[in-house]
Amino acid sequence: MAGFDAGQVSALLRKIGANDELLANAYVYGSIAADSQDNKTISTLHKAGLLRPDDEVGEFRVTTDFKRMLNRLMRKQSSYRQLTDMGKVIEALDETVKDYQLSVQAEQSEDAELFLEQLDDLLYETKDGLNNNLDNMHYGIVSQFGFVSSLANKIRQNERYLNHAQNLLTELQQIDPEACYEWINWPCPNEFARKITGFVYWFNKVLPRLRFIIDNMRLSLFRLRRDEKKANQLRSMTRFLRQHPEFELSDNLYEHPELPEGLKLAPAMALKSYVDTRNTALETPLIQLVQALRKQSIAQDVKERETAEIEVNPIERVSYQSDFFDLQAELLFEQAITSNVAISALVFWQHSQDDWQVNEHSIKPKAWIELVFSCYCKLTNEQQAAFSLNLKGVQVAGTSDNFSYHDVVIGLNEY
Structure with a gap:
């Protein structure tokens, strides 16, 4: 509970309300000067803790507590640095x-x-x-x-x-x-x-x-x-232009005798928001303009909208066609995974000839090895890291880093 009764609070509020203009001037202008008419009022406000003496003799300011309250109510930005520990x-x-x-x-x-x-x-x-x-x-x-x-x-x-x-x-x-x-x-x-x-x-x-x-x-x-x-x-631009007056253009520059003929400009055109009917030079074009406005405009024929038929063909359904040898290459990698044994592509090709001939499919060994190698290259980096690729071949004569491969061995890496 507060240490004051309602009567004391009401008395303080009455003092603020009765001297609102005086306190407002002291708050807005920073200080007020005491004269013979306001001496008694300022003394009363000083005793009430609403005004305090200023550094200058005879001047008064609002107290810190009262000013802080007004700053908060008026939303002045003097209290934003309040630190909350x-x-x-x-x-x-x-x-x-x-x-x-x-x-x-x-x-x-x-x-x-x-x-x-x-x-x-x-x-x-x-x-x-x-x-x-x-x-x-x-x-x-x-x-x-x-x-x-x-x-x-x-x-x-x-x-x-x-x-x-x-x-x-x-x-x-x-x-x-x-x-x-x-x-x-x-x-x-x-x-x-x-x-x-x-x-x-x-x-x-x-x-x-x-x-x-x-x-x-x-x-x-x-x-x-x-x-x-x-x-x-x-x-900076303004300062430069003031220091160099040669960049200022005169309004009568077009009349300067030393100005070349090609650079001369016509004087400014006088614009008006109305037509000077007393000017006889404007009589003829003005009459022509009025007569042109009075003529009825020729109505243009409305063109008929052109129509055309659109043929919509049904969507053709294409059945999925899988490549036989791509499936065989996937089967090679699957066997390498399930058996955990390195498998030669050439050996796999030799063992699969009977089944492939029954299904009427054939592929040459070189094309088969290239297909297996291309399937390995299509794998992701994580998948390639799981497999071990061993290329068997001989160096091409006359080169240093070129090889002719005749087999590919696919296996699993050990972690």
Whole structure:
């Protein structure tokens, strides 16, 4: 409970309402000067803790507490650097939770109610302070740091915002909110459990929001630096043109006697939004224009739409045709896998001649070996690594690295 009664609060609010214009001027303009008419009023506000003396004699400013309240209500960006030491907050919460748990277990209802109220105030102040901190940072980005005017100050404020937000994110990431569930790892009242789970739920939503704000700050800083670069380029261009007046074109340049005939320009044409009917030179073309507009336009014949028939042929179904020797090459690799024995392509060809002749299929040994080798090359890198390929052949005469292969042996690698 607060240490004041309702009458004291009402009296303070009446003083603020009765002197609203004076306090508003002191807040907006920074300070106010006391004159003979306002001396008594300023003295009363000074005693109430709403005004304080300035460095200059006879001038007064609003107090820090009152100004902080107005800044928060007016959403001025003076409190975005509020640091929230979550480590100390967690320690304070842990101490309050222990006091509450001991009071509940000892059946001390009054003390337990006191500690529960302290816990509720601490949780609210923590959430309210951090939410206000994030709101101020987000408002500053959305308003493009409207509380300062120059681009340099906007960039400086953005950099400070970004540095503060990154430090705050680093600090919050060091906290494990799931550890707070240990505070309710006992037969606690439901009201206490709801407060703790609500705090953990809120904390888990803060980090994504802060990361979103940091991303917007980086994007805003990039745009501000780009605008500053453009502004610097324009200033440099303006400075150069002022230093070189020869680039300024005179409006009467077309009348200069030394200007070549090919570069002379006609004077600017006087444009008007109406027709000067008193000008006799425009009478003839104006009459022709009016008469042309009065003539009825010749209607063009509407062409009939041309039609044509479209023949749609049924979709032809093509049956799948498999290649016989491709299947035989797959069978060769299958036998190498199942038997775990290296198999020669030439030996496989010799043993398969009887079956192939029955099915009326034949292939020469050289073409068969090339087919087996091409099937190996079509495998993936993992499949090729599983097989061992042994090429048997002789070196071609007159070359150093060319070989003529007469057999391929397929086997499995040992891992």
